[in-house]
Amino acid sequence: MSVAMAAEGEPNLVEMADADLIGRAAGGDARALEVLYERYSRVVYSFALRIVADPQLAEELLQEVFFRAWQQGGAYSASRGTFVTWLLSITHNMAIDEVRKRRRRPQRADSEDPEAVLAAVPDLGLSVEDEVWLGALRDTIAGALGTLPPNQRVAIEMAYFRGLTQREIAEQLGEPLGTIKTRMRLGIQKLRDQLEGHEVGLA
Amino acid sequence: MSDDNAMARLGQRHGHVRRKQYRLATLASGEGHVDDLVAGYALGALDPDETARLEDHVLTCDACARDVEESRRTTALLALTAPSATPPPDVKVALFARIAQSQAQTTGTAPVAGPRPALARTWSSPAPFLPALTTTIPASRPMAAAFAPAGGLLPARPSRRGRTISAGVTGTLVVAVGLLSMWSMILRDNAESQADQINDLRSQLTEGGFSSLGGTTGGDGSSVSPTGDVADGLGWVINPSGTDQGSLLVVSGIEDQGDGVDYDVYAVLRDSGQFVPAGGLRVDASGTGTTTMDLAWGRDYAQLCVAARGSDPADRCQVLRSTSVPAPAP
Numbered sequence: 001m002s003v004a005m006a007a008e009g010e011p012n013l014v015e016m017a018d019a020d021l022i023g024r025a026a027g028g029d030a031r032a033l034e035v036l037y038e039r040y041s042r043v044v045y046s047f048a049l050r051i052v053a054d055p056q057l058a059e060e061l062l063q064e065v066f067f068r069a070w071q072q073g074g075a076y077s078a079s080r081g082t083f084v085t086w087l088l089s090i091t092h093n094m095a096i097d098e099v100r101k102r103r104r105r106p107q108r109a110d111s112e113d114p115e116a117v118l119a120a121v122p123d124l125g126l127s128v129e130d131e132v133w134l135g136a137l138r139d140t141i142a143g144a145l146g147t148l149p150p151n152q153r154v155a156i157e158m159a160y161f162r163g164l165t166q167r168e169i170a171e172q173l174g175e176p177l178g179t180i181k182t183r184m185r186l187g188i189q190k191l192r193d194q195l196e197g198h199e200v201g202l203a
Numbered sequence: 204m205s206d207d208n209a210m211a212r213l214g215q216r217h218g219h220v221r222r223k224q225y226r227l228a229t230l231a232s233g234e235g236h237v238d239d240l241v242a243g244y245a246l247g248a249l250d251p252d253e254t255a256r257l258e259d260h261v262l263t264c265d266a267c268a269r270d271v272e273e274s275r276r277t278t279a280l281l282a283l284t285a286p287s288a289t290p291p292p293d294v295k296v297a298l299f300a301r302i303a304q305s306q307a308q309t310t311g312t313a314p315v316a317g318p319r320p321a322l323a324r325t326w327s328s329p330a331p332f333l334p335a336l337t338t339t340i341p342a343s344r345p346m347a348a349a350f351a352p353a354g355g356l357l358p359a360r361p362s363r364r365g366r367t368i369s370a371g372v373t374g375t376l377v378v379a380v381g382l383l384s385m386w387s388m389i390l391r392d393n394a395e396s397q398a399d400q401i402n403d404l405r406s407q408l409t410e411g412g413f414s415s416l417g418g419t420t421g422g423d424g425s426s427v428s429p430t431g432d433v434a435d436g437l438g439w440v441i442n443p444s445g446t447d448q449g450s451l452l453v454v455s456g457i458e459d460q461g462d463g464v465d466y467d468v469y470a471v472l473r474d475s476g477q478f479v480p481a482g483g484l485r486v487d488a489s490g491t492g493t494t495t496m497d498l499a500w501g502r503d504y505a506q507l508c509v510a511a512r513g514s515d516p517a518d519r520c521q522v523l524r525s526t527s528v529p530a531p532a533p
Contacts, residue, residue, distance in 0.1 A: 100461060
């Protein structure tokens with residue numbers, strides 16, 4: 001399958017904004033979803049993989065996230081953020097649910113090292129489109145994260161990428177719960193200030 | 204955020220709390236306590252009771268809702284710091300095959316490129332509830348998969364072995380096979396008598412290894428009741444009389460969403476995507492719950508899903524299965 005090209009008399013979906021595409025997808029146009037998939041499947045997959053550290057599970061999540069977007073696209077509201085923010089929020093919820101479920105189950109002694117798994121997954125390179133927005137934005141975000149005090153950054157990353165609650169983080173770090181909450185609050189506030197005006201998305 | 208803005212929000216919230224006498228006990232510790240929750244919420248790091256408290260609050264507090272949205276936009280940016288990785292092409296093939304199948308299931312037509320037509324009620328069955336049953340239990344799928352929640356992590360996808368076929372060919376084949384099986388199912392469904400379909404359903408459930416199926420088939424064949432200990436699946440008790448409510452829904456295989464045991468069932472309107480509350484259910488340790496659906500029939504629902512109470516169904520709803528609620532009997 002390839003991304004739908006504009007036929008004579010039809011709108012060029014490839015040029016269309018995300019919000020319009022998801023609107024069309026919600027109306028039953030699978031080609032519109034295909035364009036969105038081409039734009040964001042790598043971002044969703046990379047993010048899911050970062051959280052679950054399991055390529056096969058990340059692939060299943062990728063399919064599930066876009067299938068939900070297909071089914072629930074009508075629930076997306078542009079006033080609440082870009083389409084990708086919405087998509088990544090779904091991805092986060094689903095991936096964290098998986099991580100938490102897995103944590104409740106006994107771990108196999110031969111479980112693979114997450115870092116090794118991540119390093120082993122191929123990156124086939126960025127498309128030109130990716131390079132335009134993703135590369136620059138990623139640098140900006142990394143720069144903003146780099147300005148946080150390490151303890152704020154650690155608390156945020158433990159929650160966001162490992163699915164730990166504030167309470168669990170406090171226990172793991174041996175810090176008072178209130179301290180962890182404060183670190184998160186200050187860290188997110190600082191990121192908000194620095195990243196104001198930035199949002200994920202092509203269009 | 205400036206101090207002025209903070210003060211404005213503070214005043215708004217205090218006013219709001221006084222007006223609504225809303226959760227005075229939990230807010231008594233001050234506005235800073237609510238602010239504490241926003242970052243943790245955006246990161247998904249709150250305990251269930253805190254999550255519920257914040258979500259209750261933002262329902263009636265626009266300033267806090269904006270605060271949450273802005274924080275979530277920021278956390279979404281963090282997702283981009285994940286190392287880049289490229290998904291294999293067969294994920295896309297499987298996804299769009301699944302979409303084609305769901306379209307065919309829902310409309311009884313081939314996948315369309317343009318806007319989806321309104322639900323084609325071409326299922327001229329003696330009893331209007333039967334299509335919902337037959338379309339939600341595709342005979343072409345193994346029972347374990349058919350009864351797994353569609354929102355779970357058991358999506359239909361080609362096996363690893365199948366991935367050696369080139370993606371384009373695989374996609375075409377999968378879609379074609381999916382459509383053929385759907386069409387054959389539709390033709391078969393329309394040809395079968397109502398009683399046969401009910402018997403089929405019951406035997407499929409039994410053959411699928413599900414135990415303790417209860418319920419009865421009414422004298423006029425108008426009731427199907429696969430209730431009881433239906434493992435890892437979705438059971439229905441359909442009230443086919445066309446009244447507006449009272450369909451008992453037994454759901455199992457519900458994922459633990461980490462927010463307690465109280466969940467809500469939502470039906471999603473196809474045209475608007477709106478989540479219509481269809482009843483609450485309490486989920487037991489095995490992920491099973493029962494509810495009496497309070498849902499207007501004759502609307503075009505795309506699916507049913509389940510979300511932890513207090514959570515945003517747009518974000519959290521676990522899709523049970525693509526299904527259609529049929530029109531009421533004339």
